Each structure stands twice: as C-alpha cells, then as structure tokens.
Amino acid sequence: MSVTSGPTGPTSDPRPTFGFASPDSSAAFRCSIDTGTPDFGACSGANSHRPASDLADGSYTFRVEATRASGDSSTATRGFSVEVQAPVDATPPQLAVAGDLADADGQPLRADSASAQIQATDDAAGDSGIARIEVAVDGAVDVTNAVACNPSCPPDAGSTYTYEASDWAPGEHSVTVRAVDAAGNAKEVVLHVDSSAPQAASGAGTATAERVPAASKRRGAPQPVPAWYMNATNRHDLLIAARDDACAVARGQPNHTRLMLLNFGQARRGKDGSFGARLTLAGKYFDNGEIFEALKAAANRYRSTKCHSVGSAVIAYGNTNNMPHEMGNSEARRAGRLQAAKAHDLFRYERQQQAARSGGGFQFLGAAVGGDIEPGWSKPRISKELVDGANGGAGGTYFDFGNVGPCNRPIQNHWNRGDLGVVSRSEFARPLPEIYATCNAGQWIHVRNHWLRTHSRGYRFHGITSEPRIAGATMSPGAGWKRLNRKSSGHVGRELVNIRYSR
C-alpha cells in the first residue's frame, strides 16, 4: 500500500489531490485528511482522493487505508501543508521627494510658494502597495492623498503626487512627507525650510551681484576670489581660453578682482612621461609646457588690456582634487616640484615684462602652484607629497580650499590634523577652509589649534571658500567667515573663494 502522488510539503492548492495504489486489486479503500486524529471516510475516487472543500492554511496528514477480503488492513500516510495566504508585508514603502522644498531643505525658502513632487513605491514581491501619502507641516497634517486602490492595493501600486503650498508663515518649518502602504507600514522624509526672509526665486544658479559679493562691500567682510575652471579640448582653445577668460572674469568682479584662480585640473603624468595636469571638466591632459604657455597668455592679457584698474593679482594653477590614483608618492612629489618650477618661471617672466613696461593699472602678478588640496578627495598623503615636492624645489604657494569632509564623518582618507596643518600652513599656503556648516569651522579650528600647540610660528587663515545656498551648505559665506574669524580670534583674511561671480 503506498501513496503515489500528491504534495509532500507546502502547497498553495487548498484542495490537493492524492493518488494511491495497492498490490491487492480487490482491496477496499478509505481516506482521511486530518490534523492528527484519523477521520476515515470514503475516498473521492477509485485510486485517488481530493477533499470536498478548501482546506484552511495549516499542516495536514493524508491517510489511506486498504482492507483486503481477508479482513487484513494496511495504511499509508503523507504529510503536507496548505499555504494559500500571501506573506505579510513588513517592508515600508520607498519614498522620494524632489522640487523646491527638497532643494531648500536646511536652507532659506526662496519663494512664498513652493512645491514638492512625491514618489512612493511599494511594488517589490510581497509588498502590499501604497495606500496613502500624507504631508504635514509643523506636525499638522495638511494634505492626505489617498491612492485610488485604497484599502486593497495591488502589489504593483505606486504613486506620484505633487504637493503645493503658498503663503508660508515667516519662520522655520518642518515638512513631513509620509507614505503608508496597505499593510500599514510607513516611510517618512522630513524637510526643514526657513521662510524667515522669502526671496524671489532666481534662475538656475545664476550668479547675481547680491549673492556672494554683497558682504564684500562692507569693511572687513570677505572679498570674492573667483575660481575659474579652465576648459579646453585642444591646445588652441586652451590658449584662447586662458587669454580671454582670466581677464573677463576679473573684470566681471565688483571693484575687479585681485586674486584669480585658474584651475587647470589634477596633476598628472602623461602617457609620454611628461608631467602636467588633466582638466577637470574636459578630461583633457596638457603638459606643463602647454600650461605655462596658457599662463603667459593670461598674464599678457592682464597687462595689455588693463583688466585691473586697481590692485594686484595672482594666477594660481594646479589642483589636487581627487588626486592621482595613477601616480605614486614619488611621482606626486616630482609633479609638485615641476609645477613649482613653472610657477617660478611665470613669476620671473612677469617680472621681466613689467620691468620692460613701466606703468599700467595692473601692478603685480604672482604665480602660485597648487590649489584645492583636499584630503576629502585625495589618496592618503599624495597631496602632501605634491606639496613637499614643490617645497623641495623652487617652492610653491598653495591655495588650500580646505574641505576635510562632511560634518558627520571623520577627516577623510586617514589624514590627521598634523598633516593638514603642514599642508595648509600659512608660511607656504593660503588656508581657505571650506565653510558650509557650523561644524566645518570647528574642524579647521582643531587643525589650527593643533598647529599652534606644536609649532612656534603662527597659523592664520587667508579667508574661506564657500558657496551660497547650495546643497549641504547651511551657512551663508558671510556667516561662515564670521564664525571662523570669531573662533580663531580674528585670524581670518578677507578672501572668499567661490566658483560663482558677478557679471
């Protein structure tokens, strides 16, 4: 006697069919499907059995008893379980928020009215689907958007919804966006906006005069220092761009700029063994000779067209951003030495030109090497090797944009405060910490204090680097400058590096 077919483990069929057979063809059969105690009755077929109604979810035993003509009987059994109900959805939905409110998170709200586009999804296997989306302002639910399929959403339900609000009361507000699925799981995104001083929405990041330089009109406030990213795909374009861009950017500044950063990208070794830099934007490599020609073109233009009616200027080049994973420490050191040599050459060239031509509105042009020395981007110690290489050669002056990483993480790439102090020390560098949030000032105060404890010479900041109203920035450039200046007892210069500038 044996059970020949039918489920042996879990089955989603609430009415499974079992087959059985006996070597004695004259045997009579009785069947039972039970949860422990046999309850035999007639089988539904001659050699098979199917329950008359759906079985509830649970574990069962199928039994078949064969009774021969002699009165002997034998029984065969098979265990199985019925699992028809879907598994419970314990996963919260996915929720994303874009638009004005998301862009303004942590920052001032730019306009009286603002919108947010909301997408909620809950469509993975076993998910129950979105039931509703709620938007609460300062804890009070403002809008509930019930999805049409509520309360029983199909598994592939998703929802997008646009929330719009106007007439924000002045002050800080929290906006809580909440998505709830049919199983009751919820996901929240909380945004914080400040509508204390609503301002007219501006274009897509268009630089306007009141943004950065406004503070510069006051005594003691930061002065803008434009950082211009050189961009060219061939030597001709590089020369033309250097010639025109530096002067044009300088003349676009209020009161004209005194300090100009021409960013030629990351120091690199070329395929031909030369050293130079790869432009960050175009991704094109130029060797130091080509860069030097471009720097001379920029310097000549400065003089010949009187870009500066007043003041002095520096052309800085070089950039250690995201430094050379393809260069080793010794190569980085050599790159720094060669870069410094070119800066020295440019300095001498400019001195000769100015000696030959007296007068002119533009008094002095210095060359600096390096810039944007950020441990946040750099392979450990590579930037320091670059700096050491330059200092071991002709010497270099560095513009340190000073980003040591986001506030909630330690200084990146295993840098320590001592190395940062060395790289950014005032003697050879111009520490220009990036101050986007309160903690950034604290990070750099630690670096400065460490330096002061271990060295006899002073350490002062030449200014800050900051971007107004940008993702991750919760402080305005003016506020950032003031905080660093206060924390360092007034040892902060007035330079404010920014890739935006006024035209």
Place this chain on the structure above:
Amino acid sequence: MDRFARRRRLVGAACGIAAIVFAISVWGCGSGASSESTTTQAQSTTTHARPPHRKPQAPANPTAPPQVTTPKGVKPPKHLPPLRGHRHTGTIPARMLGPDPQTPFSTNVISPVRNGWVVSDHRRFTAVYAGASGSDRSTGALAIFRQNFIQVTQKLKVVKVAGAGTVKITRAPLGKGVETSAQRHGNIRFSGGRGITGTLHLKTDKISLG
C-alpha cells in the same frame, strides 16, 4: 525796473555758471592728486580693517602671492565693460562619466558621486554629476555645472531628491549631433534606491519623479 531786474538776474546767472566752471576746473586739475590721495586713504583703511596678524611673514619663495592691497599710484577702481570670450574650436560629444568621476565640487556638495554626463558645443559646456548629498546620504543629488565660453560665466545648480539615496544616471543623450540640443533641453533619466526613478530636465533644471 524790469530791465534792471532782468540784467541783475543775467549777471547773477553768469557768475553762477562761472563759479561752477571754476569749481569743476579746480576739482579736475586736482583729480590726479586727489585720486592718489583717495587711493592711499583706501589703502590705509584696508590695512586697518584687517585683523592684527593680517600681514604674514615675508614668503620664503618668490612665487608667494602678494598682499591684496591697492598699489600706490594706481587709479581707483572704475567700472570696465565686461569682456567676451570666444568660441571653442573643439567640442565634447555627449558621453557618460564614471564611475566615481572627478568633479569641480566639494564633497560637502555631492559625495559619493556615482556617475556623470558631459557635453559641450562651441559655445557652452554642461556636466551633470549624480550621487548623494555630502551631508546626508539618504538624499540623492544631481549637480549641474555649466560654462558659457562666450559670456565667460560658470554656474552651479544642485537639485536634490530627498529619500532616494544615492542616485545614478541611467539614460542620457549621447554622441555627436546633440551637443547643443542636449544642453538646452536634454532629459537625464536617473534612478535611486528601491525603484525610485526620475528625469532631470535641463531645460528647466527641474526634476520629475516616476
């Protein structure tokens, strides 16, 4: 009486005009010295406005940047008309960057960076970098960097997708022939965590989800 009165008014007016002309000529003659004086004063003011330790030690190397003061004998700032740049001869066909492309941004702005997209025609350059906000990795960030070679401007815009996690570009216009159109009204598709998708519209720099 009227004739005398008119004559007195004419004489008075003539004297007034003469006085103004004289004043202008005196001011004009002295403008050079005055300008220099003003510059010197400005320089002095600037120096006083600095913190006590504003003046660093003499740099050990000759490439050290100079003090950013107004030099003597130089005229005060005057507004010069902005200059224009030139068309570039080269272009960059639209292409994807990444993974972990180099960007002109701080890690505070966008970090990590998953990938990017770049294109330039003879007049403009546009790059889009996709990743997460440096201060909150649960927030996706798309950073748009533009340069205008003619106007010599560069602009930065960051749009965020709160809750999406690190986003990456999944589809964008590619190749030659789209260098101009893609910058003006290209659509960049991106995806985030667990099915979040969206499109960045370069025409408006706005995002639509879904």
